Amino acid sequence: MTDSFILGISSGSACLVTCGMAMFPYFMAGSAGVRKITFDLSVFLLTRLVIYFFLATLAWYFGQTFFSSSVLRTFIPGILYIAFAVMLIWYSIDRNRKKVCPAKIITTVENKRLVPLVLGMVNTLGFCPALLLILTEGTTQGNIARSYLAFLAFFVGSSLWFLPLPFVGKFKKKKVIETIGILATGLAGAIFIIKGITILIGGILNG
Amino acid sequence: MDNTTAPYKMNKAFGKSLLYTMPMFLITFIFITGGKPDFSNVPTAIAMLITFLGVNILFFMMHYTGKTDRFRAILFIAFALSLSFTLISNIMEMRNSMSFSQADILECKIPFCHLVIPMMIIPAAFTRSIIFPGSIIGGFADIASMVVLWLVASLVLGRGFCSWGCFYGGWDDGFSRLHTRPSIRKISELWKWMPFAVLFMVVLTAALTLVPTYCDWICPFKAVTEFEQVTGVESAIKAGVFISLFGGLVVALPLMTGKRTQCSFLCPLGALNSVSNKVTPFTIKIDKLTCTECLKCVNVCPMFALTQEGIKSGKVSIFCSKCGKCVDACSRKAIHFGIKGIPSGTMKNFSRNLFLFVSFLFIAVFSSGTIINSLQNILKLIF
Numbered sequence: 001m002t003d004s005f006i007l008g009i010s011s012g013s014a015c016l017v018t019c020g021m022a023m024f025p026y027f028m029a030g031s032a033g034v035r036k037i038t039f040d041l042s043v044f045l046l047t048r049l050v051i052y053f054f055l056a057t058l059a060w061y062f063g064q065t066f067f068s069s070s071v072l073r074t075f076i077p078g079i080l081y082i083a084f085a086v087m088l089i090w091y092s093i094d095r096n097r098k099k100v101c102p103a104k105i106i107t108t109v110e111n112k113r114l115v116p117l118v119l120g121m122v123n124t125l126g127f128c129p130a131l132l133l134i135l136t137e138g139t140t141q142g143n144i145a146r147s148y149l150a151f152l153a154f155f156v157g158s159s160l161w162f163l164p165l166p167f168v169g170k171f172k173k174k175k176v177i178e179t180i181g182i183l184a185t186g187l188a189g190a191i192f193i194i195k196g197i198t199i200l201i202g203g204i205l206n207g
Numbered sequence: 208m209d210n211t212t213a214p215y216k217m218n219k220a221f222g223k224s225l226l227y228t229m230p231m232f233l234i235t236f237i238f239i240t241g242g243k244p245d246f247s248n249v250p251t252a253i254a255m256l257i258t259f260l261g262v263n264i265l266f267f268m269m270h271y272t273g274k275t276d277r278f279r280a281i282l283f284i285a286f287a288l289s290l291s292f293t294l295i296s297n298i299m300e301m302r303n304s305m306s307f308s309q310a311d312i313l314e315c316k317i318p319f320c321h322l323v324i325p326m327m328i329i330p331a332a333f334t335r336s337i338i339f340p341g342s343i344i345g346g347f348a349d350i351a352s353m354v355v356l357w358l359v360a361s362l363v364l365g366r367g368f369c370s371w372g373c374f375y376g377g378w379d380d381g382f383s384r385l386h387t388r389p390s391i392r393k394i395s396e397l398w399k400w401m402p403f404a405v406l407f408m409v410v411l412t413a414a415l416t417l418v419p420t421y422c423d424w425i426c427p428f429k430a431v432t433e434f435e436q437v438t439g440v441e442s443a444i445k446a447g448v449f450i451s452l453f454g455g456l457v458v459a460l461p462l463m464t465g466k467r468t469q470c471s472f473l474c475p476l477g478a479l480n481s482v483s484n485k486v487t488p489f490t491i492k493i494d495k496l497t498c499t500e501c502l503k504c505v506n507v508c509p510m511f512a513l514t515q516e517g518i519k520s521g522k523v524s525i526f527c528s529k530c531g532k533c534v535d536a537c538s539r540k541a542i543h544f545g546i547k548g549i550p551s552g553t554m555k556n557f558s559r560n561l562f563l564f565v566s567f568l569f570i571a572v573f574s575s576g577t578i579i580n581s582l583q584n585i586l587k588l589i590f
Contacts (some may be wrong), residue, residue, distance in 0.1 A: 002415045183404035
């Protein structure tokens with residue numbers, strides 16, 4: 001659970017930086033003020049939470065079905081952790097990151113009331129490396145409750161970055177915070193590489 | 208990148224420099240001897256005498272030559288080497304190995320170091336306990352005295368602590384000086400913020416797990432102090448991580464870049480000290496009237512604190528550790544030690560003398576005990 005929270009809080013910044021430019025105009029648009037923004041943000045976060053619980057169920061079911069033997073349960077997640085963590089590090093340093101934002105799809109949504117809902121969906125299902133890592137985490141959990149907890153911790157960690165959105169105009173050092181967040185995402189990738197290596201070597205040594 | 212500094216000339220009168228050195232002479236004498244010189248133990252007396260003379264000669268030379276960094280670096284590097292030497296010899300005597308066991312952790316026998324400080328704050332506030340297995344008061348490197356020392360030094364010197372007080376900084380400072388023609392010259396500005404990301408991650412993980420995660424997983428200086436006994440896969444990976452970081456950030460990269468890469472790209476306490484640069488009275492100032500923008504100072508800065516844009520606007524960034532390398536490199540004295548509130552270009556000598564007295568006193572008092580111990584051990588080995 002700790003790993004999931006750390007992954008969420010560190011990669012949330014990269015997610016915000018990637019899609020921030022697509023999302024800000026919708027959250028900031030109009031003259032409704034902080035109240036309207038807070039409502040939209042709540043819908044956005046709630047959508048994400050519901051999808052995460054759905055994914056937690058899927059991931060756990062997938063793990064139970066396909067990782068039946070202990071060999072598979074050790075090696076596949078170990079390899080996936082390393083692969084996705086490398087992708088996460090690349091994702092954090094990739095300068096073209098902003099071009100791949102899935103949230104750009106909202107420009108095609110005509111009903112503006114649906115925008116927070118659609119944003120929540122595309123933001124969660126964007127399949128960034130952090131989501132792939134947490135899906136891997138979900139497959140390794142012994143019971144479904146632990147899978148929910150892992151996704152909940154990831155959701156809480158990543159959502160912390162969205163909470164200041166209504167007040168984002170008041171921040172002076174946005175660029176510095178963005179840079180530190182992006183670097184922290186890379187560090188989270190390093191943590192999961194180590195986790196993957198530990199699982200793999202442990203698996204090899206224990207036969 | 209020109210990493211060389213201008214050769215110094217004796218720019219002050221001998222007597223005047225001696226006069227500046229007198230207060231340091233008296234304070235270090237009292238501190239080193241306790242006010243009562245004891246010559247009964249010959250190796251100890253010789254070690255004390257060498258340390259006392261060495262420290263005061265360095266301070267005298269700083270005034271006599273007008274150069275700061277090269278004399279600071281001698282003491283700073285000697286401090287780092289002697290601390291590792293003393294610590295390792297003490298640990299070897301106690302445990303016969305540089306590694307510590309779970310029993311040592313349970314008995315709180317691990318010497319404390321200042322790098323743990325950022326990680327203990329949140330757990331201490333919420334759980335009223337210290338997450339480091341060391342002694343709180345009394346014993347070698349206890350937690351209370353180290354925290355107080357760091358706090359005082361950071362408030363007075365800001366990130367100057369990293370060049371005048373840190374007992375690890377001398378390692379990468381030393382390696383960064385060995386190769387005068389760096390092979391890596393262009394480093395992205397982005398990496399300067401890495402210590403803040405590391406600080407964020409280690410504070411967060413320490414708060415969540417109640418384990419000093421930086422010491423547990425990352426700290427490269429375990430290679431020259433002590434480390435966890437390798438008993439399984441996890442401890443073996445931890446060993447791999449700290450050995451790689453020591454080899455990469457403390458030895459290889461400083462050699463290749465001529466910069467203090469561990470301090471600039473990894474150390475979480477350095478990030479915290481950068482913030483404390485905002486409150487310290489001492490700073491480095493740029494006199495725009497005298498500055499020709501030759502950028503010698505930018506090239507020699509080991510902490511990436513100076514940039515071309517900064518020089519143009521007359522600003523030094525929060526990453527400055529006040530080592531004095533830029534001041535020594537500037538032939539026009541356009542960049543100088545200063546005090547906040549005093550305009551740049553004025554009271555240069557007063558500001559430098561005041562800063563040097565405070566910072567040198569700190570490193571002299573902080574390092575002399577360790578240096579004496581090392582010299583004593585070396586003398587005992589010889590005789």
